[in-house]
Amino acid sequence: MSRSASVRVLGTPQHVGPLVDDAPSAGEQTFARIYDERFPDVVRWVRALGGRSPDVEDLAQEVFIVAFRRLPDFDGQNVGGWLYQITRRKMRDYRRLTWVKHLFTDRTTDTIESTAMGTDQLEQVERHQKQRLLERLLNRLPEDHRAALVLFELEGLSGNQIAEAQGVPLNTVWARIHRARQKLQAFAAQALPELKR
Numbered sequence: 001m002s003r004s005a006s007v008r009v010l011g012t013p014q015h016v017g018p019l020v021d022d023a024p025s026a027g028e029q030t031f032a033r034i035y036d037e038r039f040p041d042v043v044r045w046v047r048a049l050g051g052r053s054p055d056v057e058d059l060a061q062e063v064f065i066v067a068f069r070r071l072p073d074f075d076g077q078n079v080g081g082w083l084y085q086i087t088r089r090k091m092r093d094y095r096r097l098t099w100v101k102h103l104f105t106d107r108t109t110d111t112i113e114s115t116a117m118g119t120d121q122l123e124q125v126e127r128h129q130k131q132r133l134l135e136r137l138l139n140r141l142p143e144d145h146r147a148a149l150v151l152f153e154l155e156g157l158s159g160n161q162i163a164e165a166q167g168v169p170l171n172t173v174w175a176r177i178h179r180a181r182q183k184l185q186a187f188a189a190q191a192l193p194e195l196k197r
Contacts, residue, residue: 030071031067031068031071034067034079034083035064038079038080038083039060039064041080041083041165042060042063042064042083042087043056043057043060044151044155044157045083045084045087045088045091045147045151045165046059046060046063046087046090046091047150047154047155048146048147048150048151048154048155049087049088049091049143049146049147050091050094050095050135050138050139050146051091051094055094059090059091059094062090063083063086063087063090066086066090067082067083067086070086078164078167080161080164080165081164081165081166081167084165084166084167085167088143088147091143092143095139133191137184137187137188137191138150138184140183140187141180141183141184144166144176145176145177145179145180145183146180147162147166148162148166148173148176148177148180149176149177149180149181149184151165152173152177153177159173159174159177
């Protein structure tokens with residue numbers, strides 16, 4: 001046992017276990033191929049399922065750490081669907097942790113004195129507030145509806161790609177997108193007073 005298998009974590013190899021000989025094993029080669037081919041997909045899914053921008057890369061890496069550990073049990077069918085399900089569970093745990101952190105931290109926002117800020121700064125603050133409002137509205141959608149809508153509208157994936165990832169028929173994807181749009185419009189209408197502030 002002369003070498004260790006490694007997972008790329010933000011470009012740096014991280015040791016995760018011993019190998020039998022110096023040549024990469026078939027499992028290691030398979031994992032490296034899956035990682036290289038599917039990393040952009042996992043990043044998109046993490047974003048679509050509510051990952052905050054600073055956490056997206058780390059969460060995607062965590063998905064691949066789980067995938068590496070579970071690779072011996074994977075049947076090789078529908079890699080995208082398999083990774084999507086791991087991502088979905090990882091994001092469910094992430095949202096729970098975020099919610100718990102929110103309960104135990106004081107999240108008061110600083111008051112902004114517009115007289116002390118330039119026009120560019122005010123526009124930046126306004127954009128940030130609108131983005132946070134959109135994230136809150138999206139978070140109110142059911143997980144699968146939110147993911148379908150974000151992957152289709154923001155990430156530009158086709159209905160077939162989303163259906164494969166979510167492991168559902170194409171018609172289900174279109175129904176989820178349609179319902180998500182309706183609910184998002186209703187949530188936005190309720191939030192109009194907040195948008196006018």
